[in-house]
Amino acid sequence: MKDTKKSRRKVKLMTAVSVLLLGAILFFFLQIKEIKVTGNKKYTAEQIESFLFQDSWSRNAAVCFYRDRFKEHEQIPFVEDYKIVFTSPFKVEVIVYEKSVVGYVSYMGSYLYFDKDGIVVESFSARLEGIPWITGLKFGHIALHQPLPVENGRVFDEILTLTQMLTTHEITVDEVHYDTHGNASLTMGQVRVFLGSNSQMNGKISELKDQLPVLEGLSGTLYLDTYNEAETVTSYRFVKDS
Incomplete structure (x- = not known):
């Protein structure tokens, strides 16, 4: 009887050791x-x-x-x-x-990336490809996870609209600049594009997409601020750099 109990204990002990050993093997080698x-x-x-x-x-x-x-x-x-x-x-x-990022601004040697609401979501020491550099905005002290302190908060709606259209049309730009009147300009290598106000922006970007093959290798400014979708005749011009 005693031998049977000892045998059972031994079996249980060996089973427990085997389970622990198997667990250890799985833990370390899985x-x-x-x-x-x-x-x-x-x-x-x-x-x-x-x-x-x-x-x-x-x-x-x-x-x-x-x-x-x-x-x-x-x-x-x-x-x-x-x-x-x-x-x-x-x-x-x-x-x-x-994180949703629509653009970045340069501030005190860093690049601050913001979302569609103008909230600074990230501070980075390098520029990230595919995200436009937004210039011309006037702001004071900038803090992470806080809105960019710009004078006109509506500019973020315009930035979002513009960047979404550029993405939809697969147009990559180096810089988006806003002047004091809220007019937008794009920089694409050696070509600058003056878009003007936010009016008829979808048509302007569509026209820019069509003109990209013509602009390749050129240096100058394309003026799309006079674009009017109601007109059937082209109402814009390209001025080459002298």
Whole structure:
């Protein structure tokens, strides 16, 4: 009888040790082999991977799951948040939720990026491709996560409208400038485009899209401020640099 009890205890002990050993093996050797990144525009998949999976320890499935569910997420510039979804013990999908950014201003040696409401969402030491530099705005002290202190808050609606149209027409610009009267100008390499007021902006940008092949390799200013969609005859001009 005693031998039977001892045998049972031994079996239970061996079972417990085996479970612990198996758990330890899975914990230390269950590594994420494949990472898929979605929702990313400002960063490549490789960059997102380097932010979140810097070493073999962070690629451990158990550690990754624990950190994602119970720890604060990594702070990544221009990323609001992210979610890690396990599609298998060895594969994950990182879903990235980027901050909405429509432009940036230069301030005291840094580049401050703002959203459609004029809220400064990020301060960065470098310019990010695909986001226009907005110049000509008058503002005072700037603080992160606060609205840009401009005199005319309606200018952000105009910036949003303009940048959305540029994106829709796949037009990349280096700079968007607003003068004291609220007139907008674009800089695209050696070509400047004077758009004027926000009136009929959709037609102006459509016309600019049509003129891009003609403007390639030129240096000068295209005046679209006189554009009138009601007229059938072209009512704008291009002035070459002397």
